[in-house]
Amino acid sequence: MIKKQNILFVCNYNAIRSPMAQGLAQHICGEYIDVDSVGIFDQLGQINSFSISTMNELGIDISDHKSKNISKLGDRPFDLVITLTPEAHQKVLSLSQFKDIQIENWPTNDPSLITGNRENIMNSFRHVRDVLQEKITKRAAYKTTS
Numbered sequence: 001m002i003k004k005q006n007i008l009f010v011c012n013y014n015a016i017r018s019p020m021a022q023g024l025a026q027h028i029c030g031e032y033i034d035v036d037s038v039g040i041f042d043q044l045g046q047i048n049s050f051s052i053s054t055m056n057e058l059g060i061d062i063s064d065h066k067s068k069n070i071s072k073l074g075d076r077p078f079d080l081v082i083t084l085t086p087e088a089h090q091k092v093l094s095l096s097q098f099k100d101i102q103i104e105n106w107p108t109n110d111p112s113l114i115t116g117n118r119e120n121i122m123n124s125f126r127h128v129r130d131v132l133q134e135k136i137t138k139r140a141a142y143k144t145t146s
Contacts, residue, residue, distance in 0.1 A: 007035045011084040014039030014067040016048045017108050021132045023062040040091040043067035054125040084108040
């Protein structure tokens with residue numbers, strides 16, 4: 001029997017990148033993981049609508065996601081923390097300096113910085129989604145073969 005791995009994705013606001021990563025990881029790894037996501041800055045609880053749309057293209061519904069701050073996790077244990085921004089990485093390192101946690105840094109562009117028409121913005125979100133999907137798929141394949 002394989003032990004479930006507890007994974008946490010961390011970005012700045014938990015409204016775009018980390019909820020997408022959480023949804024992808026749950027979709028790809030299913031019952032083999034418990035996955036959550038948080039941000040390091042306070043957000044109003046809303047997920048970006050472009051994130052929802054791009055994930056829906058893969059049949060993954062993240063529309064019920066509510067943004068959470070890392071301070072709300074308490075002492076919840078995680079086997080792996082994946083940071084998606086430099087700010088999140090620094091915060092996680094400072095919070096985990098005395099804990100035995102595996103931390104990986106996956107710097108990921110902020111697709112909300114792209115301007116222009118809807119298709120330009122959607123393509124930016126799709127790119128981030130696809131990069132995250134590839135990284136999660138590779139990480140999952142590595143984990144199951146090691």
